[in-house]
Amino acid sequence: MMNTPKAKDYKSGVKPIWCPGCGDYAVLNALMRAFAELALPPEDIVVASGIGCSSRFPAFLNTYGFHGVHGRPLPLATGIKLSNPAKTVVAVGGDGDGFSIGGGHIPHAARRNIEIPYIVMDNSIYGMTKGQPSPTSPPETHCKASPYGTLEAPLTPIMMVLAYQATFVARAFSGALKEMVAIFKAALRHPGFAFVQVLSPCVSFLDTYQHYREITAPLPAEHDPGDLMAAMQLSQSVEPLYLGIFRHTEERPGYSQGLQELRVRAEEKLPDLTMFDVLDSYER
Numbered sequence: 001m002m003n004t005p006k007a008k009d010y011k012s013g014v015k016p017i018w019c020p021g022c023g024d025y026a027v028l029n030a031l032m033r034a035f036a037e038l039a040l041p042p043e044d045i046v047v048a049s050g051i052g053c054s055s056r057f058p059a060f061l062n063t064y065g066f067h068g069v070h071g072r073p074l075p076l077a078t079g080i081k082l083s084n085p086a087k088t089v090v091a092v093g094g095d096g097d098g099f100s101i102g103g104g105h106i107p108h109a110a111r112r113n114i115e116i117p118y119i120v121m122d123n124s125i126y127g128m129t130k131g132q133p134s135p136t137s138p139p140e141t142h143c144k145a146s147p148y149g150t151l152e153a154p155l156t157p158i159m160m161v162l163a164y165q166a167t168f169v170a171r172a173f174s175g176a177l178k179e180m181v182a183i184f185k186a187a188l189r190h191p192g193f194a195f196v197q198v199l200s201p202c203v204s205f206l207d208t209y210q211h212y213r214e215i216t217a218p219l220p221a222e223h224d225p226g227d228l229m230a231a232m233q234l235s236q237s238v239e240p241l242y243l244g245i246f247r248h249t250e251e252r253p254g255y256s257q258g259l260q261e262l263r264v265r266a267e268e269k270l271p272d273l274t275m276f277d278v279l280d281s282y283e284r
């Protein structure tokens with residue numbers, strides 16, 4: 001591993017094919033910077049994704065990567081983490097990937113508290129399939145698939161994941177790079193499930209840059225991320241739409257650490273049994 005890594009040391013030879021101005025470029029840059037500032041060796045990192053423009057992410061990094069199937073970055077990342085807990089495993093994807101087809105996986109990752117940062121590049125639209133409304137699209141979203149607007153109320157990801165009792169919950173914005181790097185570093189250091197919603201505009205189908213510039217603000221300086229009720233309350237604010245770390249607690253152990261402890265307890269209880277004895281007992 002290089003001595004003082006630079007963000008570019010994490011870049012692969014594959015040039016991103018995102019539209020010029022896509023918010024996902026900032027997310028890629030911020031994550032590479034966070035890796036560099038934490039001096040994480042690329043060979044110790046695995047990035048798992050689903051399907052979507054944002055999910056192309058692993059190809060642009062020279063870490064290990066797995067471009068999986070739609071909506072499944074979390075089960076994929078969970079399997080990788082459990083089979084090799086020493087690796088830094090990061091799950092990434094879009095709001096369609098994470099909150100539509102993959103929505104059922106978030107509560108379980110949160111309640112397990114698996115040691116994975118999960119970065120959702122939320123552009124409130126399905127970018128890859130050319131602009132259908134997503135679970136976070138505001139009701140007034142007019143696009144090809146909803147020319148008269150949408151009827152469904154948008155999900156509120158921060159409030160939702162706080163309710164799932166995630167131990168780290170944050171919101172970043174592609175227009176605020178320095179702050180995003182700080183959030184990613186904290187998420188990468190967190191010994192549990194770390195959910196980060198990044199407001200990452202899709203300049204081709206729903207350009208929200210200006211809107212977010214106008215309505216976002218940092219969380220109040222006095223906010224205590226250990227206070228779940230305060231985090232819940234702040235997550236309901238629409239204007240300002242807060243950026244920063246809503247929740248951060250280390251009161252629950254991470255899942256792979258817990259599993260290790262469970263294994264020790266089980267071995268203490270059954271000191272003389274081998275796996276072959278267990279298999280034999282099934283055959284009898």
Ligand SMILES: Cc1ncc(C[n+]2csc(CCOP(=O)(O)OP(=O)(O)O)c2C)c(N)n1
Pocket residue numbers: 051052053054055070093094095096097098121123125126127128129134202
């Ligand atoms: C099982 C399955 N269903 C649907 C699709 C079609 N599909 C591909 S990407 C996508 C949504 C992309 O939106 P999002 O996850 O928000 O990512 P973005 O492209 O906006 O970054 C859909 C519905 C698919 N590939 N697989």
Ligand code: SF4
Pocket residue numbers: 017018019021022023024053054123127128201202203204205
């Ligand atoms: S379609 Fe939207 S999300 Fe996809 S690369 Fe272009 S700007 Fe980004």
